[in-house]
Amino acid sequence: MAELKRYDNRLGVWGWLGGGRWGIERYAYILHRLTGLGILSYFLLHIVVTSLRAKGIYLWTEGGFFHQPIFKVGEYLVFSAFAYHAFNGVRLILVELGFAVGKPFEPVYPYKTSLSVQRPLFIVMMILAAIFLAAGTIEFLGLVE
Amino acid sequence: MRETKLWTWFMLAGLVILVLLGLHMLVAHMGGLTGIGVTHRNADSVAEVNSQARDAGLLYPIVYLILLAAALFHGLYGLRVILFELGLKMGAQKAVNALLLLLGLGLFGFGSWGIFAAHALYAGRG
Numbered sequence: 001m002a003e004l005k006r007y008d009n010r011l012g013v014w015g016w017l018g019g020g021r022w023g024i025e026r027y028a029y030i031l032h033r034l035t036g037l038g039i040l041s042y043f044l045l046h047i048v049v050t051s052l053r054a055k056g057i058y059l060w061t062e063g064g065f066f067h068q069p070i071f072k073v074g075e076y077l078v079f080s081a082f083a084y085h086a087f088n089g090v091r092l093i094l095v096e097l098g099f100a101v102g103k104p105f106e107p108v109y110p111y112k113t114s115l116s117v118q119r120p121l122f123i124v125m126m127i128l129a130a131i132f133l134a135a136g137t138i139e140f141l142g143l144v145e
Numbered sequence: 146m147r148e149t150k151l152w153t154w155f156m157l158a159g160l161v162i163l164v165l166l167g168l169h170m171l172v173a174h175m176g177g178l179t180g181i182g183v184t185h186r187n188a189d190s191v192a193e194v195n196s197q198a199r200d201a202g203l204l205y206p207i208v209y210l211i212l213l214a215a216a217l218f219h220g221l222y223g224l225r226v227i228l229f230e231l232g233l234k235m236g237a238q239k240a241v242n243a244l245l246l247l248l249g250l251g252l253f254g255f256g257s258w259g260i261f262a263a264h265a266l267y268a269g270r271g
Contacts, residue, residue, distance in 0.1 A: 001170040008198025013231070046212070047252050053200070054266060058193050079174055082166065088158050096156070136170070137207060139178050 025115055025122065032088050042078045044127035076140050079131055087129035091121055165212040172199070192223065201267040206260050215257045221223040221245045 017030055045063055049059050049066065060066045095118055102117035172182035176190025182188045182205065184198040199205040228241050 031239070033223075036220070036223050040224060043216055043220055044252065047256045047259075051256055052197060053261075054259045054262030058196070060191060061189075061193055075174075077154060079170070082170065086163050086167070090163065093156050093159065100157075136174055139174055140178075 023115060024119075028088055028122065032085060032092070035085040038081045039078060039085060042074075050069075072140070079136050079140070083129045083133040083136065087125040087132070091125045094121065128131075150210075152231075155219060155222045158222075159216040161211065162219055165208055165215070168208065176219070182229065197267045198264075200263040206257040206264045209260045210257060213253060217249045217253055217256075223250045 013098075038145040052059065058064055100118045100121040171179045173191050176183040176195070180186070180196070182199055183195055184190070184193045208233065209271050222245075225241060225245055229238060
């Protein structure tokens with residue numbers, strides 16, 4: 001592993017969390033990481049809990065420890081986090097591969113950034129995430145038989 | 146070069162998760178709406194009977210196994226990226242690498258056991 005040149009992380013965790021005036025994509029980035037950490041925490045526990053079914057232990061069904069309302073709320077939060085993380089992740093992959101950022105052009109003052117070019121993609125992905133979330137919310141609220 | 150390869154795998158794993166976890170969500174959390182993977186319609190999609198019916202077949206255990214591997218890699222590699230961005234020293238980086246690898250392999254082993262054992266347990270009952 002090569003030693004990389006490092007710069008002082010002057011702001012520490014706040015530098016990672018603070019969006020400043022960097023626009024909505026910066027906040028999307030922060031939310032992507034926070035939802036990622038939330039999903040990961042849930043997933044590690046989920047592996048252990050669901051694997052116990054091999055021993056006939058179903059902790060999430062009626063009468064089980066995880067069948068309490070508080071965990072239902074937690075599950076809904078994880079579902080919401082997934083809806084956001086998945087659709088924003090697709091946007092990140094598309095942008096990383098060079099889609100929806102426009103063609104390169106000579107930088108002439110007043111400078112434009114590719115952020116405004118890819119913003120429609122961000123909006124479309126957030127609308128899709130909202131639709132997915134709405135469908136899941138119907139299920140969570142028990143509005144479907 | 147190694148980091149580029151790992152990053153590419155990270156993105157690919159993300160796409161695999163998108164499809165398989167999307168399916169898992171449609172089954173486990175939207176099963177009442179979609180009816181996918183719900184054998185006993187009178188019971189909840191995550192009820193024991195429906196869970197056991199999915200374990201008894203071959204499709205869901207295979208899906209779970211691929212999802213387990215992809216999600217563990219994507220999640221733990223993502224955590225590694227976040228931790229490294231905080232400016233860890235080389236020694237700490239190596240410790241994080243070793244710890245996450247150990248955690249990933251351990252959970253993959255445990256999760257795989259759960260999938261195969263549940264399949265073996267319920268496949269015979271069909």
